[in-house]
Amino acid sequence: MKRYKYLLSKVLWASLSIIFVMILNFFLFRVLPGDPARAGVKDPRLTAEAQNAIRIRFGLDKPVINCFESINPLKLGSCLVNPLDTQFFIYVRNLLQGDLGTSYHTNRPVKDMIGEGLVNTIILIGFGQMISIFLGMALGLIAAWKVNTAIDFATLGFCLVAWSLPTFWLGIVLLFTGSTWLGLPVVGKFTPGGGLATGLPMFLDVGKHLILPTLTFSLIMLGEYMLIMRSTSLEIFSEDYILTAKAKGLKTFNILKDHVLRNAMLPMVTIIALNLGFTVAGAIQIESVFSWPGLGLSIFEAVGRRDYPMLQGSFLMIAITVIFANLLAELMYSYLDPRVQAI
Amino acid sequence: MSWAGIVMLLIALILAVFAPQIAPYDPYADIKVNIMDIYAPPSAQHLLGTDDAGRDVLSNFIYGARVSLIVGFFAAFISVIIGGLIGISAGFFGGKVELILMRFTDIMLVIPALPLAVVLVALTSPSLGNIIFVIGILGWTTTARLVRSQTLSVKERKFVLRAKAIGSGNAHIIRRHIFPLVLPLMVANSVLVISLAILEESTLSFLGLGDPTMISWGQMLNFAFTRGGVSSGAWWALVMPGLGIVWVVLGLTFLGHGLEQIFNPRLEAHHLSVGKNMVTRAKEGAGNAQP
Numbered sequence: 001m002k003r004y005k006y007l008l009s010k011v012l013w014a015s016l017s018i019i020f021v022m023i024l025n026f027f028l029f030r031v032l033p034g035d036p037a038r039a040g041v042k043d044p045r046l047t048a049e050a051q052n053a054i055r056i057r058f059g060l061d062k063p064v065i066n067c068f069e070s071i072n073p074l075k076l077g078s079c080l081v082n083p084l085d086t087q088f089f090i091y092v093r094n095l096l097q098g099d100l101g102t103s104y105h106t107n108r109p110v111k112d113m114i115g116e117g118l119v120n121t122i123i124l125i126g127f128g129q130m131i132s133i134f135l136g137m138a139l140g141l142i143a144a145w146k147v148n149t150a151i152d153f154a155t156l157g158f159c160l161v162a163w164s165l166p167t168f169w170l171g172i173v174l175l176f177t178g179s180t181w182l183g184l185p186v187v188g189k190f191t192p193g194g195g196l197a198t199g200l201p202m203f204l205d206v207g208k209h210l211i212l213p214t215l216t217f218s219l220i221m222l223g224e225y226m227l228i229m230r231s232t233s234l235e236i237f238s239e240d241y242i243l244t245a246k247a248k249g250l251k252t253f254n255i256l257k258d259h260v261l262r263n264a265m266l267p268m269v270t271i272i273a274l275n276l277g278f279t280v281a282g283a284i285q286i287e288s289v290f291s292w293p294g295l296g297l298s299i300f301e302a303v304g305r306r307d308y309p310m311l312q313g314s315f316l317m318i319a320i321t322v323i324f325a326n327l328l329a330e331l332m333y334s335y336l337d338p339r340v341q342a343i
Numbered sequence: 344m345s346w347a348g349i350v351m352l353l354i355a356l357i358l359a360v361f362a363p364q365i366a367p368y369d370p371y372a373d374i375k376v377n378i379m380d381i382y383a384p385p386s387a388q389h390l391l392g393t394d395d396a397g398r399d400v401l402s403n404f405i406y407g408a409r410v411s412l413i414v415g416f417f418a419a420f421i422s423v424i425i426g427g428l429i430g431i432s433a434g435f436f437g438g439k440v441e442l443i444l445m446r447f448t449d450i451m452l453v454i455p456a457l458p459l460a461v462v463l464v465a466l467t468s469p470s471l472g473n474i475i476f477v478i479g480i481l482g483w484t485t486t487a488r489l490v491r492s493q494t495l496s497v498k499e500r501k502f503v504l505r506a507k508a509i510g511s512g513n514a515h516i517i518r519r520h521i522f523p524l525v526l527p528l529m530v531a532n533s534v535l536v537i538s539l540a541i542l543e544e545s546t547l548s549f550l551g552l553g554d555p556t557m558i559s560w561g562q563m564l565n566f567a568f569t570r571g572g573v574s575s576g577a578w579w580a581l582v583m584p585g586l587g588i589v590w591v592v593l594g595l596t597f598l599g600h601g602l603e604q605i606f607n608p609r610l611e612a613h614h615l616s617v618g619k620n621m622v623t624r625a626k627e628g629a630g631n632a633q634p
Contacts (some may be wrong), residue, residue, distance in 0.1 A: 018448045024454075028462060122525045160600075166542055166561075168549045169585035172568055176578060210628035277455035282458060285546060289568070299458065302551055303465050311465065323453050 007331060013328040021319045026091050029312050061182055100313035105305045110313035113298060118317075121294030127210065128217030131277070133272060135221050140229025141256060141264070144237060155226060162223025167282045171216045171289035180214045185209050213290045218280050221275075228271050232264045239263075266337050273329030276322045347603020351594030355587075359408040362418050366402035370558050374398065384575040392579035394563065395570040403558050404583050410559035411591065414475050415541035421479025422540070423533040424485050430490025431525060435517055437612035445491065452484040455492050461524060461541060464552040471554045474547060478540050490525055497524045530603035560584035 094101065100110040107194065112169075143155035179185075185208055237260065245255045287296035295314055302310040358365060368374075376397030383393045392398040422577075431443040463477045470471070498505065505521050511519075547553060548561025566572075567580040 013446065013449070016446075017453060020450050021454060028466065101507060143457050160593060160596055164538070164542075164551075164596055165492050166545050166588050168546060169588065171565060172564065172573070172581055173585065176573060176581065179573075180576075277453065280455050281457035281546070285549070288550060300462065303461060304551055306465070308466075309486075311462055317456050318458050326453050329492045336569075337451070 003334070005293065006334060010327060012329050014323055017323050021316065021323070022092070025312055025319075026088060029155070030087070030306055032184060054143075095316075101309035103307055103310045105302070105307040105310070107119055110309050113310060114295060114313055114317050115296035117293065117298045117314075118293060121287070121296060124210065124213055124217065124286070124292055124294060125279055125283055128213045128221060129272070131214065131217045131218040132221035134219070135267075136225025137229050137261070137264070137268065139222075139228040141228065141233050141261065144230045144233035144247045145238075145252075145256060152230075155230065159223040159227040160232075162219055166222065166285075167220050168285035168289050171213070171286050174212050175214050175289060201223070209290075209336060213286050216286050216289075221279070224275070224278075225268070225271070227263060228233050229268060230289055231261055232267045236260050236263050245285065266333065269336065270329050270333055271317075273307055278327045280318050282320065345598050345605075348594045348599075348601060351590060352598065354405070354592045355408055357461045358405050359412050362409055364397075366516055367403040368402040368513030369392065369402045370398055372404050382575045382580065383566055384577075385579055391583055392577065394577075395537050395566050395572065396465075396579045396629065400563075400580050400583060402562055404560070407558050407584060408587060408591075409545060409559045410471070410554075411541050411561070414478065414559070415537045415546040415591075416546070417475045418478035418482065418540035418605065419533050419537040421476070422482035422536050423529055425480065426483035426486025426532075427525070428492050429483065431494050431517060431521060433487070433508075434491040435521060436496025437512070441491075444487075448484050448487045451481075452488075456481045456592040457543070457546065460462040460547060461550060461552065464547055467551050469547075469554055471557055472597065474552075474554065475546060478543050478547075482536055482543075485562060486529065486536060489528060489532055493525050493528050494521055497521050527606055531606055532597060534595050534599035534602060538592045538599070541588065541592055545584075560587045604623060 098111065100114065102112050103113060106113065139155055143152045146152050158283050212282065241257060242255060245259050282297035283294060284299055286292065287294045288300040291297060298310065301307075302314070306331070363369070374397065380393055380397030383389060383397070385392045389399045389401070391404065394400050394403060429444050429448065433441040433448075460481055461478050461479075464474060467473045467477070467599055489500060498521065500520075503516060506516050506520055507581070544553075544559065545561030548559050549565045551569070553559060553562040553565065555562075561584070563584040564581065567577065567584075572580045
């Protein structure tokens, strides 16, 4: 019973976070000085009628919310309109229908543009995460086992440097070296014209284009996973059950595999999920450097074009995904370790 | 380790403070350039070559330290103050105040910071003040959590209970008893917050959201990357600013880890470690058991 209550409260707080993000997302783009109306209608050659037509087209002619523009208690009656006809209500209604608006730049539904980018981002993040999690756990475990030796210091040094590297700069350096010395392709997902290929040649082409971005991503994430794995393992090493296992005469390899690795999984799961926000930040930078056509690159381009619906949609999408991932991690954590039930 | 960090930071600080004396050229001055000055490789006149506008990379680099450090320090200052206020009030008052504040912190913690920062800076104008403000108001969550847990433990100490018993007001207890004991932790944490802020500033500048009138390391990288630095092979314009960021962030990380170890000593040896460490620990343990 208590367990269900715990799960329910987690789900409840996640939903509350999502509602908060939805409201924040709406008002950020309406309250702040660079409002969508001015940005969307900025071409000075447009006539007043054309400007108005665009405003109506994007629904910017409607009041943001009742009495939002002039909060004057004396005039309360005059600013009231039908609440169903305000921008906020339309925004919420559209969101519930899965409509994220229309891009100012391409005039296409933001939903479709995000969908296309998301697939590519997931490919990039997926490969990078797999490599960095696997290597990070292995190297972190070894470093903890060989604590205070040269191996440990080398690992620690690498982690600290990896942590201090700006992601985009590492991307630039790898792009520079990879293209000059190794002849690796550095831009986009296909060689020009290569998008027409099918089957194996296409996969090989995409794979080649993936090498450098994935390498950048793995190196950046690796440091953190290694560091956390190392400190988690160190803590586990000083537990009494490790001493017991050693006293029983188990081989070190077996202790590491069955006793340490298993218990270290728990915190790692949470860290990986909590890190998703950081992962997204990395993806934005890496995709911008390598022109990898993912969500990050479209955010980068949307910033340059002041394409607010696209920015708004992507931000909402990312925030909701991260909140869901965190919820999932917490649920998984309580499943993996039934002791976790406190708030 | 923390000494290495301090030395690294001092060097960066000296560069930033005495930039006009150290830098061979003034990056903000008007200059005349011809085509040969664009991305000129390192030479006697320009030790690190020139950038896309024919300006001296070394001078830009030295002046760039100023902006990066200013943004880092001030943004972290805002973050630590917000985080400290929220953490202390949540920990000290408890109950509903704590519930609301910590839930708000949790919500802010899961919202991805970089996309939100991108949105905020893109909507406001990209001036230095705005960037500091945006990074500052997004970076306080970890500080708030840390400070809260420290406040919770300090609150239960005898001298706080005594102060309460003789009728001290809340403001007095927080100012005289809680804050001094939370401060060291806040200082250690702020070092790490500064490094995050510097990284975030460089990222925002690289994404084209930096203050266009200011030269920061991120801004230099943005110019070099978006204006053909890679295809003209101008490694000198691409490498130095990044190394600067790594230098400062690494220095801060060293310092932060050193401070953290002082305030929060971890176990130096464990059951699987071999060598003298384990033996000394065992001896100490035995000594404590039989005083």
